[in-house]
Amino acid sequence: MGKKLQSEGRLRPVDLARAHGLSTQAVRNYEEAGILPVAARTPTGYRTYTSLHAAALRAFLALIPGHGHPTATSIMQTVNQDGPEEAFRLLGESHAQLLDDRRTLQAVERALQGLEPATAQQPGAATGPASRFIGPLAQELGIRPATLRAWERAGLVRPRRDPHTGYRVYDEADVRDTRLTHQLRRGGHPLEQIAPLLAQVRAAGGLEPLAATLRDWHDRLSARGRAMLTGAAELDAYLRERAR
Structure with missing residues (x-):
């Protein structure tokens, strides 16, 4: 069944989990939290994911080092609720905080x-x-x-x-x-x-x-600033995937 799903461009929770070193429960938790889009279900009730879910997971994991888990979660939730402007505001707040921290150091x-x-x-x-x-x-x-x-x-x-x-x-x-x-x-x-x-x-x-x-x-x-760039790139890739 797994090979058949993959040949159809669909992924099982375990496929998504293994690709990122996560447990299948973590992937399900991310979906339930709104970090990933809602998954389709097979006739027997199993979740199936697509490249869109894989892009969402990559974006979320890339956002965490620069913005922290709560903000990364909020960003993904707003994007999945078709609220990119709120996500951009959250990104801006994180960048403002980084700038403030730099000024403090200086x-x-x-x-x-x-x-x-x-x-x-x-x-x-x-x-x-x-x-x-x-x-x-x-x-x-x-x-x-x-x-x-x-x-x-x-x-x-x-x-x-x-x-x-x-x-x-x-x-x-x-x-x-x-x-x-x-x-x-x-x-x-x-x-x-x-x-x-x-x-x-x-x-x-x-x-x-x-x-x-x-x-x-x-x-x-510096590491936080670099991580923000990486997170922004993955989030942009996810937004492009959603727009297809």
Whole structure:
């Protein structure tokens, strides 16, 4: 029966599954989810697929690396519901997010380039290496203490309080975050954009580890951009197949 179906240009679920290293259940699940067009049925109730379904599956699997599983699913569902414009909108949102991620990376790189190595101790520092009280730190950066307090309220810096005096104490990590915030503010970035950048620094464990991960960050963005191109090509092929 399998050879007869193939000779007629029809494919069994297992044929489609094997060609992409999937299980037959996965193929059926994709159809039920609207990722693949609805399959025809034989008189005995077996699903049969065609080159159109194969093109849809190739497009979906190619879209996942660049757009993620949920977006790839939504794109295929809208296309199969004859809504290509909504699919194009979803593609555009993914590309916009990639551009935003690139800008984030560039902002971090520029900010890192503008930072000078932290000194071990400054006049007026609090106890501990590279610690500062708010006044000396503000003076060092050429800003007002009120600006530092505003950054604290925004959650960008989190100085501890001296248990005896109640004064804010900026330790080495706080000084780093403050200096990075200062650089980004000078570059025109609003506070709401700076918070995720500082999260990247903290997640990396500091400036030096972050600098070491920038190459990986570049590679991941490049791979994502390349995957988007591949996904777009396969989606275009599927749209052409549907238009026949």
